[in-house]
Amino acid sequence: MQPAHLSDTAFADLPLHPSLQLGLQKLGYTNCTPIQALTLPRALNGEDLAGQAQTGTGKSAAFLLAAMNHLLNTPRAEGADVNQPRAIMLAPTRELAIQIFKDAEQLGSETGLRMSVVYGGTGYDAQRTSITNGLDILIGTPGRLIDYFKQDIFNLKQIAVLVLDEADRMFDLGFIADIRYLIRKMPAPAARKNYLFSATLSHRVLELAYEHMNNPTKVEVEPDQVTAERVRQTLVHVANDDKQRLLIGLLRHHDPLRTLVFVNMKRDAEQVENTLKANGFEAATLSGDVAQNKRERLLQDFKDGKLPVLVATDVAARGLHIPAVSHVINYDLPQDAEDYVHRIGRTARAGTTGDAISFCCETYVYSLPDIERYIGMRIPVDHDASDLMEKENFVQGARPERRPPSGARRGGPGGGRPGAGRPGAGRGGPPRRR
The missing domain is CATH 3.40.50.300 (P-loop containing nucleotide triphosphate hydrolases)
Structure with a gap:
């Protein structure tokens, strides 16, 4: 058989x-x-x-x-x-x-x-x-x-x-x-x-x-017949201010040998990485503007088990064959329902099983109906996961330094172009950054 x-x-x-x-x-x-x-x-x-x-x-x-x-x-x-x-x-x-x-x-x-x-x-x-x-x-x-x-x-x-x-x-x-x-x-x-x-x-x-x-x-x-059927999907409702504490608590309760943490914004990825390091976890960020040589090195370290936690924007959601990813954590629910499928597809590959845990916060809760409609099911809610939230030993990581947007001129973001500095301007919704 x-x-x-x-x-x-x-x-x-x-x-x-x-x-x-x-x-x-x-x-x-x-x-x-x-x-x-x-x-x-x-x-x-x-x-x-x-x-x-x-x-x-x-x-x-x-x-x-x-x-x-x-x-x-x-x-x-x-x-x-x-x-x-x-x-x-x-x-x-x-x-x-x-x-x-x-x-x-x-x-x-x-x-x-x-x-x-x-x-x-x-x-x-x-x-x-x-x-x-x-x-x-x-x-x-x-x-x-x-x-x-x-x-x-x-x-x-x-x-x-x-x-x-x-x-x-x-x-x-x-x-x-x-x-x-x-x-x-x-x-x-x-x-x-x-x-x-x-x-x-x-x-x-x-x-x-x-x-x-x-x-x-x-x-x-x-x-x-598809891989997603072997992914154990769970959803945790959490306040924005508690997401980092919940992430640290979850990682302390399972062996983070190879865990992917997905975020929507590069700046948030850096914040999550800093908090992980401040709480004793080896972590790094993979995003679109990381130099190629460094990206390849980070991926190899992640595959080899030298880097237990990789924080990533959706640049890592498709096409990467990384064996034995045990957990995918959607720190942010993706704004595109298809990206949810690709993210959780990083685990449970080649016949194995894996866990996909999604944080549902005030900012991205509005993505949930589209995701569940797209996958054709309600994601089971884990009502007990909030009990794992790290409270006493949590250390807040340093916030990343704000950088001016590339090409910005004096007088503000966008150099005077109408709406250039507004998130989502002309796009009918919040920005999606990779």
Whole structure:
């Protein structure tokens, strides 16, 4: 009998290239996850795919195996430049691009396919050299890819496989114009294989799929098969002023070997980090403006267990495969219901179980109805959790120093632009900062 997170479909029964089968055997992978079982046979049969499954269910292995199999079974055209990429894989964040590359190296270890990953923030010359040395598969974030493309470091004339991962996040981060720019430089949809994967397939994502893909098959994993079902979700109602005390109390009552604490605002993340340290917990903050080298070091320390608590904004909510995350704590309820699913998906990965504890405070209580409507259930309320609140031994951490907004001019935030200094100005609601 297979583990609950695996299907009865064996990789050995699929018409995968022998080198891929060998790589899977060396990794000890025998059976597909549900999303892999639904998508791989179709992809190996030549279909384009728009696949939806929750995070942590093996989407990246599905499109990597399909893409590599196509490249291995379809040689380059006669006289084609052997140094140009034949597959391109786009990811919305640096962390996700790096994770896809690591998965690709493992799955393709026996194939001889050359791969590279490019992303902003670091390694500009080294990444450029990795492309000019020649490659088959190019993985990256849209901005850095376009940068190199416009310098003629590579071209897209031989692209035989296009992968868009976390396409809904591409919309959220404003990358769709960049993606369309790159797609227009590739061969026509019918001349390549196209795989779009995401945890959510909204109307706008499907519109993108049908516009730039060759009649894709929509594939969805049923709700009772997804990772979120193995997450123990609880909700704690707490006053704003008591959130830090509750966080410290909760951490004192469980082993915080690998705990992710999500907040909505970077400044609040720094405050939480300072309070954790003041109360004896090793912690660090991961947010969008942390230098790439430091981000990679923090993530590695977190994975290795050297850093027990990682405080993060939603930059860390998707695409990170961090094994054995025992607890996810939503210090702030997210303002986007989809982000709740992605946050709690950091735990209970690959068939394990985990806990997701969400603080419901005065500021973000208004997000709760949308979240519960989106996930189709009421989050169980833990009425006893408030008894864990740290009272006697609590130490308030230092507040982070306020920094003027970048580019601010004299005379106030925004340099005189109408409404520039008002939170949420022109956006119909409170600000969402990553």
